[in-house]
Amino acid sequence: EVQLVESGGGLVQPGGSLRLSCAASGFTFSSYWMHWVRQVPGKGLVWVSRINRDGSSTTYADSVKGRFTISRDNAKKTLYLQMNSLRVDDTAAYFCARELFLSGQYGVDAWGQGTTVTVSS
Amino acid sequence: EIVLTQSPGTLSLSPGERATLSCRASQSVSSSYLAWYQQTPGQAPRLLIFGASSRATGIPDRFSGSGSGTDFTLTISRLEPEDFAVYYCQHYDGSLGTFGQGTKVEIK
Numbered sequence: 001e002v003q004l005v006e007s008g009g010g011l012v013q014p015g016g017s018l019r020l021s022c023a024a025s026g027f028t029f030s031s032y033w034m035h036w037v038r039q040v041p042g043k044g045l046v047w048v049s050r051i052n053r054d055g056s057s058t059t060y061a062d063s064v065k066g067r068f069t070i071s072r073d074n075a076k077k078t079l080y081l082q083m084n085s086l087r088v089d090d091t092a093a094y095f096c097a098r099e100l101f102l103s104g105q106y107g108v109d110a111w112g113q114g115t116t117v118t119v120s121s
Numbered sequence: 122e123i124v125l126t127q128s129p130g131t132l133s134l135s136p137g138e139r140a141t142l143s144c145r146a147s148q149s150v151s152s153s154y155l156a157w158y159q160q161t162p163g164q165a166p167r168l169l170i171f172g173a174s175s176r177a178t179g180i181p182d183r184f185s186g187s188g189s190g191t192d193f194t195l196t197i198s199r200l201e202p203e204d205f206a207v208y209y210c211q212h213y214d215g216s217l218g219t220f221g222q223g224t225k226v227e228i229k
Contacts, residue, residue: 105172
């Protein structure tokens with residue numbers, strides 16, 4: 001069974017840092033591109049970042065570029081999101097997700113349950 | 122930057138009815154990179170459709186996707202009680218991912 005389990009969320013002050021982790025199991029982690037997506041409670045989904053299979057290529061939403069860093073450890077089957085210079089509007093549930101790329105078609109086919117980040121003084 | 126606009130914001134229908142959800146892109150996009158998701162309260166999103174028209178594993182055939190260019194549609198042929206949820210379209214252009222703002226399908 002494919003599982004993605006996020007951890008590392010919590011309460012942090014504005015300007016602070018947090019590192020989220022996502023432990024993967026049930027599939028060959030190193031074969032998949034991975035994403036982070038966030039969601040403010042009651043609001044819509046917002047794409048945050050994506051990383052390729054070996055970690056050599058990453059992309060970010062403009063709202064987090066220069067502050068967040070996505071990375072992965074394929075030996076540990078773990079995805080990370082290092083979040084620095086956190087702002088109040090970074091408050092959200094953060095989901096890690098697996099990208100499906102099948103026959104040239106894209107989707108995100110597996111999601112964790114999310115970890116909540118609250119940025120507040 | 123591509124903007125995805127979903128309509129309507131809320132769709133009020135009865136079980137057994139047909140639901141038609143729209144996703145319009147601000148510029149032409151590749152249908153290969155257009156996906157639809159379902160999210161129920163307190164749950165993670167679930168992939169329904171990838172590549173604009175391919176059903177994901179385990180998704181019932183009452184769900185179908187279509188469209189190209191700037192206009193895409195998710196159709197639920199006959200609403201089941203478990204289908205009342207929020208639906209999102211998403212596009213990835215190789216650099217940035219974008220979600221629509223969502224359409225809520227509620228029980229009339």
